[in-house]
Amino acid sequence: MGILSNSLSLCPYTVEGDLTENDLFQWASERLTKNAFRPIDQSADELSVGWVHADDFRLIDFGTPDSFWRDNFLTFSLRRDQRRVPAALLKSHLKKAEDDFLAANPGFHRVPKAKREELREAVHGSLLARALPAPTVVDVVWDTRNRLLWLTTLGTKMTELFEGLFKQTFDGFRLVPVHPYARARRVLSEDSLPLLEQANQATGDDVLDLIKDNRWLGWDFLRWLMYQTMNETSRYTVAQPGLAPQDEAFVAYIDDRVVLQGESEGGTQKITVAGPQDSFGEVRTALRCGKQITEAVLFFELQENLWKMSLRGEMFHFAGVKTPTVKPEKGAREEEAAERIGIFLEKMGVLGEGFQLFDSLYAHFLRDRLGPEWAAQEGRMRQWLGEM
Numbered sequence: 200m201g202i203l204s205n206s207l208s209l210c211p212y213t214v215e216g217d218l219t220e221n222d223l224f225q226w227a228s229e230r231l232t233k234n235a236f237r238p239i240d241q242s243a244d245e246l247s248v249g250w251v252h253a254d255d256f257r258l259i260d261f262g263t264p265d266s267f268w269r270d271n272f273l274t275f276s277l278r279r280d281q282r283r284v285p286a287a288l289l290k291s292h293l294k295k296a297e298d299d300f301l302a303a304n305p306g307f308h309r310v311p312k313a314k315r316e317e318l319r320e321a322v323h324g325s326l327l328a329r330a331l332p333a334p335t336v337v338d339v340v341w342d343t344r345n346r347l348l349w350l351t352t353l354g355t356k357m358t359e360l361f362e363g364l365f366k367q368t369f370d371g372f373r374l375v376p377v378h379p380y381a382r383a384r385r386v387l388s389e390d391s392l393p394l395l396e397q398a399n400q401a402t403g404d405d406v407l408d409l410i411k412d413n414r415w416l417g418w419d420f421l422r423w424l425m426y427q428t429m430n431e432t433s434r435y436t437v438a439q440p441g442l443a444p445q446d447e448a449f450v451a452y453i454d455d456r457v458v459l460q461g462e463s464e465g466g467t468q469k470i471t472v473a474g475p476q477d478s479f480g481e482v483r484t485a486l487r488c489g490k491q492i493t494e495a496v497l498f499f500e501l502q503e504n505l506w507k508m509s510l511r512g513e514m515f516h517f518a519g520v521k522t523p524t525v526k527p528e529k530g531a532r533e534e535e536a537a538e539r540i541g542i543f544l545e546k547m548g549v550l551g552e553g554f555q556l557f558d559s560l561y562a563h564f565l566r567d568r569l570g571p572e573w574a575a576q577e578g579r580m581r582q583w584l585g586e587m
Contacts, residue, residue, distance in 0.1 A: 201253070201276075201338050202338040202351055202543070202547075202550075203542065208351060208352055208353045208519070208520065209349050209351060209517045209520055210351075210352065210376075211348070211376070212347070212376055213347060213348070213381070213385075214346050214347070214375075215372065228262060228266075231250045231261040231275060232261045232262070234250055234368040235250050235259040236249030236250060237249060237259075239280055239332050243324075245281065246281050247280045247281075247332070248277070248364060249364070250275050250278070250364075250368070251275065251278045251336070252266055252267070252275065253275055253276045253338050254539055256334065265536045269544060270544060271344040272342055272343070272543075273341040273343060274339065274340045275338075276338050277336070277360065277361050277364065278336045279335045279357065280333065281332060281333060282327050282330045282331070282332045282333075283330065284326045284327055284330060288326060289323060292325075292326060293319055293322050296322050297315065337351050337352040338350075339351075339361070347377075353518060362374055376406065377515060378409065378413075378514050379410075379414075379417045379420070379512070379513075379514075380399065380409045380416060382515055383416060383561070386559075386561055386562040387565055391566070394569040394570075395565070399413065400415065416568075417515065418512060419564075419568055421493075421494075421495050421510070421512050422580065423568070423580070424451070424453055425457075425479060425482065425486075425495070428452040428454070433452045434448055434449070434450055435450075435451055435560055435563050436448055437556065437559050438562050439555050439559045439562060440555070441552055441554075441555030442555065443555050447501070449501040449559070451499050453495045453498075454475060454476060455474070455496040456471065456472070456473045457471070457476075457482050458471050458472075458493050458495070459472070459482065459485045459491060459492050459493065460491060461490035461491065468490070483583075486584055487584050493511070494510065494511050495509070495512075496508070496519070497510055497557070499556040499560075501556060504523040504552075505521075505523065506520075506521065506522055506523070506549075506553035507519065507520070508521070525546045
């Protein structure tokens with residue numbers, strides 16, 4: 200799923216480290232080249248992982264600026280090629296190999312365990328060598344100006360592969376997930392940070408603890424936005440830096456799909472409410488029963504532009520992100536490098552503007568949540584949940 204896709208998933212990180220190289224291009228080029236993807240089509244290798252061009256996953260030469268340099272962005276892709284042997288195919292060929300062994304050794308009524316393992320390894324290796332490697336590609340966009348990085352997947356395996364290869368490639372730099380507490384620190388003003396620290400339920404600075412112990416941030420944010428959607432004007436103002444002018448009005452609301460989750464003696468229970476909603480009756484019933492909203496589809500409207508994204512509350516990961524359409528200029532040739540770069544920068548502009556709106560909305564929630572009027576707000580929300 201590429202960064203230019205009409206619908207994409209985004210896993211955000213901050214990048215900690217000192218980018219003070221005199222020649223940033225040369226520095227990045229050398230490291231990407233050293234860890235570039237190596238094809239395994241003509242070998243028997245099972246797996247290959249490395250960097251490729253974001254525009255064409257067949258290209259692995261990072262020697263020119265247009266291969267990965269886009270203004271203040273570095274953009275490239277992680278490619279993983281892996282050979283696999285289907286279980287049914289392995290079972291069928293192994294059965295034939297065992298039958299051949301028994302036919303050649305009539306003294307055996309069944310294949311000894313050690314021999315069976317030997318046959319299995321031989322059959323697996325033979326089938327693997329004949330299998331074509333299947334590629335998986337995800338895009339990486341590193342905003343060097345704002346020390347942010349976006350990965351276009353939420354899959355655990357590819358995320359772990361990416362984090363490992365990034366650390367190996369860019370030694371001295373550290374990726375930190377932008378989870379709800381970390382994003383709160385980014386959007387709040389300096390004078391509000393002590394209030395956030397007081398509300399912090401983690402006992403240390405470990406990232407996993409900050410995520411797990413502060414899940415209430417995502418839960419309360421989505422519950423608050425649900426209440427706002429049904430009871431308020433859904434109008435907010437831009438309060439974070441970016442392309443949209445400060446104090447400009449925009450609209451934000453929940454609709455289409457809400458996922459709730461709760462724990463019981465029987466285990467975890469999950470409820471999905473899908474489709475346009477009038478009163479969110481099912482959602483309110485589930486909230487009254489102690490469940491929490493863990494995922495919801497958010498909409499943002501600014502003038503004639505519309506953004507849509509599914510927010511996963513625990514980690515603040517984003518799925519199904521749709522932005523205002525980015526199209527090449529009429530008559531332009533998309534294969535030209537300048538045109539590709541222009542389209543990329545326009546896409547990053549509308550993505551950045553969408554997340555400027557998200558951060559402004561989150562900051563508005565945090566001012567309510569950490570402010571002295573939250574108890575009264577909580578009371579109004581409880582009263583709303585009780586109305587059926």
